[in-house]
Amino acid sequence: ILRVEDVHKYYELGETRVHALRGINVSVESGGFVAIMGASGSGKSTFMNILGCLDRPTSGRYLLEGIDVSGRTKHELAGIRNSKLGFVFQGFNLLPRTTALENVQLPTLYTAINAIERQKRAREALALVGLAERSQHYPSQLSGGQQQRVALARALVNHPSILLADEPTGNLDSRTAVEIMEVLQDLNEQGLTIVLVTHEPDIAQFAKRMIVFRDGKIRKDDALHDR
Amino acid sequence: ILRVEDVHKYYELGETRVHALRGINVSVESGGFVAIMGASGSGKSTFMNILGCLDRPTSGRYLLEGIDVSGRTKHELAGIRNSKLGFVFQGFNLLPRTTALENVQLPTLYTAINAIERQKRAREALALVGLAERSQHYPSQLSGGQQQRVALARALVNHPSILLADEPTGNLDSRTAVEIMEVLQDLNEQGLTIVLVTHEPDIAQFAKRMIVFRDGKIRKDDALHDR
Numbered sequence: 272i273l274r275v276e277d278v279h280k281y282y283e284l285g286e287t288r289v290h291a292l293r294g295i296n297v298s299v300e301s302g303g304f305v306a307i308m309g310a311s312g313s314g315k316s317t318f319m320n321i322l323g324c325l326d327r328p329t330s331g332r333y334l335l336e337g338i339d340v341s342g343r344t345k346h347e348l349a350g351i352r353n354s355k356l357g358f359v360f361q362g363f364n365l366l367p368r369t370t371a372l373e374n375v376q377l378p379t380l381y382t383a384i385n386a387i388e389r390q391k392r393a394r395e396a397l398a399l400v401g402l403a404e405r406s407q408h409y410p411s412q413l414s415g416g417q418q419q420r421v422a423l424a425r426a427l428v429n430h431p432s433i434l435l436a437d438e439p440t441g442n443l444d445s446r447t448a449v450e451i452m453e454v455l456q457d458l459n460e461q462g463l464t465i466v467l468v469t470h471e472p473d474i475a476q477f478a479k480r481m482i483v484f485r486d487g488k489i490r491k492d493d494a495l496h497d498r
Numbered sequence: 499i500l501r502v503e504d505v506h507k508y509y510e511l512g513e514t515r516v517h518a519l520r521g522i523n524v525s526v527e528s529g530g531f532v533a534i535m536g537a538s539g540s541g542k543s544t545f546m547n548i549l550g551c552l553d554r555p556t557s558g559r560y561l562l563e564g565i566d567v568s569g570r571t572k573h574e575l576a577g578i579r580n581s582k583l584g585f586v587f588q589g590f591n592l593l594p595r596t597t598a599l600e601n602v603q604l605p606t607l608y609t610a611i612n613a614i615e616r617q618k619r620a621r622e623a624l625a626l627v628g629l630a631e632r633s634q635h636y637p638s639q640l641s642g643g644q645q646q647r648v649a650l651a652r653a654l655v656n657h658p659s660i661l662l663a664d665e666p667t668g669n670l671d672s673r674t675a676v677e678i679m680e681v682l683q684d685l686n687e688q689g690l691t692i693v694l695v696t697h698e699p700d701i702a703q704f705a706k707r708m709i710v711f712r713d714g715k716i717r718k719d720d721a722l723h724d725r
């Protein structure tokens with residue numbers, strides 16, 4: 272469902288150039304569940320942003336459901352992103368002046384569903400992450416872990432076929448993190464393809480496959496069997 | 499050095515009221531190293547914000563170096579905060595349009611040191627967290643873990659006597675996290691009092707004492723001996 276071929280990413284910074292991705296080759300099949308790990312600065316978020324069509328590779332190819340997204344316009348990329356992908360950012364990216372419920376609804380505003388269905392889905396997504404009771408709270412009225420879960424609910428509200436989650440449990444205590452991972456496992460068993468970044472080996476074990484990045488390259492790519 | 503007596507914190511939210519802290523009693527001696535753990539929403543950040551004079555308890559007393567800070571003006575609180583405390587926020591709070599070096603210098607702007615000393619200290623603090631080479635980069639040009647380390651450097655730049663760090667390693671890979679914790683252990687052995695929040699038991703083990711929060715109360719408070 273996702274295929275990345277010889278992707279390089281350079282960030283140009285005045286006189287310096289950061290070679291963040293150095294020839295990445297990865298395929299993820301429909302229904303896959305991949306955990307990505309690696310050192311700080313090794314290229315994980317850069318890779319995730321490309322998978323999520325939020326950025327472009329400097330060179331290489333990216334095929335999403337067989338479509339080469341390299342040649343797409345920004346408008347087409349936004350359409351692909353909204354209809355297929357759910358994304359959890361490392362920094363959550365919640366709108367500070369909107370409630371949890373409104374934040375979760377945001378991706379639905381770009382679809383053709385009506386207001387009643389929109390709210391219903393947002394409430395279901397908040398309930399899925401254990402925050403049904405906090406729908407009217409603003410991000411500043413929520414703990415770090417609660418905000419993170421709102422971000423996850425927002426990523427799931429359009430029932431995407433692919434979830435890209437950059438550190439979805441970093442601010443959660445172990446028990447809440449396990450609860451969230453069990454929700455994701457259930458969704459994966461129903462067909463959701465999941466690619467997540469985590470620094471926690473315990474969290475990675477919920478996945479079916481682990482990819483380890485190092486200095487912009489993939490260093491390991493193994494199936495996980497005892498979960 | 500820090501003493502909290504029967505502190506309660508209520509957040510008023512229209513018709514609801516969140517009882518975030520429910521009678522907290524804690525003392526931390528000079529040179530102490532405390533790790534705070536607990537479930538998402540259990541009151542850790544609320545407690546840290548009170549310790550850091552960023553918020554006030556609804557009731558109870560807070561003595562900081564023998565001074566009852568409850569009765570202080572905002573101006574006096576800001577002065578106490580800037581001269582004694584270093585704070586790492588759960589969400590980093592870096593200024594997006596300023597470089598890493600400028601972000602780290604921010605707390606020094608409120609002191610009487612000159613520009614040369616100011617830059618020297620900021621560079622030393624960045625070197626301490628392994629980011630000497632990235633001083634001219636903006637937060638958007640840094641990975642999540644790199645931003646977190648800039649936030650830690652900023653907390654240390656004024657050589658505070660107390661460091662309050664809310665999840666200082668949540669976005670770091672294990673190896674970088676251990677390096678950071680060793681830096682903090684060294685600083686603690688030189689006299690820095692440290693209170694840190696973490697969800698990672700491995701990180702907590704670097705401390706000398708662990709406090710566990712649950713539903714706004716302290717449930718455990720034990721010295722740690724095998725570190």
Ligand SMILES: Nc1ncnc2c1ncn2[C@@H]1O[C@H](COP(=O)(O)OP(=O)(O)OP(=O)(O)O)[C@@H](O)[C@H]1O
Nearest residue numbers: 282291311312313314315316317639640641642643
């Ligand atoms: N917008 C940008 N401009 C310039 N450099 C960047 C940018 N984004 C990331 N980088 C650099 O590219 C490299 C890879 O960054 P990336 O965010 O992908 O790392 P990461 O693996 O996600 O790290 P972390 O675990 O700390 O989140 C790092 O050296 C980072 O500083």
Ligand SMILES: Nc1ncnc2c1ncn2[C@@H]1O[C@H](COP(=O)(O)OP(=O)(O)OP(=O)(O)O)[C@@H](O)[C@H]1O
Nearest residue numbers: 412413414415416509518538539540541542543544
């Ligand atoms: N500014 C606020 N206004 C209203 N409620 C708040 C506010 N800040 C926190 N709360 C609520 O108070 C409770 C405790 O929050 P706190 O941020 O202290 O938790 P935490 O232990 O830090 O959680 P996490 O591990 O998720 O960061 C939570 O229910 C939270 O939603």
Ligand SMILES: [Mg+2]
Nearest residue numbers: 316361641642
């Ligand atoms: Mg990252």
Ligand SMILES: [Mg+2]
Nearest residue numbers: 414415543588
């Ligand atoms: Mg918190």
